[in-house]
Amino acid sequence: MKERRDFIKKGLLLTGILAFNKSPLFGNNLDTLTNHNGDDESYWKLVKRQFPLQSDKIYLNNGTMGPSPYPVINAIQKDMMDIETSGRYGGNEDLAIEALSRFLSTKKEEISLTRNVTEGINIIASGLNLKKGDEVIMTQHEHVGHAGPWLNKAYTDGIVIKTFLLGKTAEETIDNLKKAITNKTKVISVPHIPCTIGQILPVKAICEIAREKNIFSFIDGAHPPGMLALSISDLNCDFYAGCCHKWMLGPKGTGFLYVAENMRDQLKVLYGGAGVDTGWDMLINPPSMKGYAENGHRFFYGTQNAASFKGIAAAIEFQETIGVAKIEKRVKQLSTYLQENLLAMGTTIDMLTPTESISRGAQIAFKIKDKDMAELQKKGYEKKIITRFVPENNINCLRVSTHIYNNFDEVDQFLELTERFIKS
Ligand SMILES: Cc1ncc(COP(=O)(O)O)c(C=O)c1O
Incomplete structure (x- = not known):
């Protein structure tokens, strides 16, 4: 098997995807992360050194939580200390929004700061004016954070959720989706990358189909920011919810909601409070509010964790220092290598992540014939492989x-753990 893996590595090397140069180790200066094409394992060793992750742990679960590097942790700690020692209140909102809109290619006014993906989805599911019998199309691969807000809406308002199957290719997925659309469809609400099998959905094409049929498009973007070079304006969706605590490697409990400028007025505002309105007066009769903020602040309010906002900006700076295209290329190289080697283990492997390159991101999901995969996870934990x-x-x-x-x-x-598990 070792020979087989070397063969795959060599293949990637020949196609220019991988190069194992023995170049000198870099200094610990972040600038050195920028000026390098990344086709060198010593470069990625330097990147790894920016993380306090325990060195005896093989953490392969970024899809659940992304550990932060030192520049992010330091920025949060420093700002927190400043708040606690000076008594400073708030701040950094504009900094975080500015960084997010640059990173995601949106207008600043289209970004709301949230605590997680689930919160963003709830703002959409509760805010859209849907009535009993209206249909929302989703997949059968939803995370509870995406399914929950819509299921709740079905429970409270009688909307109907319809599901479709993911295809093995982008084309098949689009065909399946088209068949699920009826004249009652009001929203297509799909994950950009589901939590289950890591498949990249053809969301740009899906949003175009939605637009042509006057259907709202919502994308659950828990995974792509920080994994893929992402431009939300290019996707042309109506709404996109993401988080900073997974692939962006940012502070935990931070996220964003994108609401396209022309969609802002389509959402009912569920929470009033500081930042949501453009002025209010309790001394007139009756007391009233002038109107809603003409930006993403319409959907968030009150006291927030300013140090976390600083951490969002630092996480984005860290990603930009390395380069988003370089990051996407690297994380996909690793997942391609993993997938090809698993497939080389033969028909005992049931590969669930598509092999089509446009559908494959940085998560590989598989099963093994007649084996309990929870057991393989447990065996991994014993060896500190997460x-x-x-x-x-x-x-x-x-x-x-x-x-x-x-x-x-x-x-x-x-891979060695998996081979041993298959033979056991
Ligand atoms: C696809 C998907 N959607 C939504 C969520 C929920 O994210 P959060 O915990 O940030 O609300 C997750 C979390 O893993 C996810 O993978």
């Missing part, structure tokens, strides 16, 4: 995420 068992919707597979702090040696160790 992955995610996926019980959602009875899929029962193992999901392996690869990010920039991972490397080929770590993937090899996971």
Whole structure:
């Protein structure tokens, strides 16, 4: 098997995807992260050194939580200390919004700061004016954070949720989606990358279909920011909810909601409070509010964690220092390597993540014939190899995420564990 893996590595090398140069180690200066094309394992060793992740742990579960690098942790700590020592109130909102809109290619006014993806989805599901019998199309691969807000809406308002199957290719997925659309469809609400099998959905095409039929498009973007070079304006969706605590490697409990400028007035504002309105007066009769903020602040309010906002900006700066295209290329190299080697183990492997390159991101999900994948996850934990068992919707597979702090040696160790497990 070792020979087989070397063969795959060599293949990637020949196609220019991988190069194992023995170049000198870099200094600990972040500038050195920028001026390098990343085709060199010593470069990624330097990247790994920016993370306090325990060195004896092989963390392949970024899909659940992205550990932050030192520049992010330091920025949060410093700002927190400033708040606690000076008594400073708030701040950094504009900094975080500015950084997010640059990173995601949106207008600043289209970004709301949230605590997580679920919060963003709730703002949309509760805010859209939907009535009993209106249909919302989703997949059968939803995370509770995406399914929950819509299921709640079905419970409270009688909307109807329709699901469709993901295809093995982008084309098949689009065909399946088209068949699910009826004249009652009001929203297409799909994950950009589902939590289950890591497949990239053709969301740009899906949003175009929605627009042509006058249907709202919502994208659950828990995973792409920080994994893929993402331009939300290019997707042309109506709404997109993401988080900073997964692939962006930012502070935990931080996220964003994108509401396209022309869609802002389509959403009912559920929470009033500081920042939501453009002025209010309790001394007139009756007391009233002037109107709503003409930006993303319409959907968030009150005292927030300013140090976390500083951390969002630092996380984006860290990603930009390395380069988003370089990050996407690297994390996909690792996942391609993992997928090809798993497939090389033969028909005992049931590969759930598509092999089509446009549909494959940085998460590989698979099952093994007649084996309990929760057991493989447990065996991994015993060896400090951390992955995610996926019980959602009875899929029962193992999901392996690869990010920039991972490397080929770590993937090899996971592959060896899997080989031993198959033989056991
Ligand atoms: C696809 C998907 N959607 C939504 C969520 C919920 O994210 P959050 O915990 O930030 O609300 C997750 C979390 O793993 C997810 O994977």
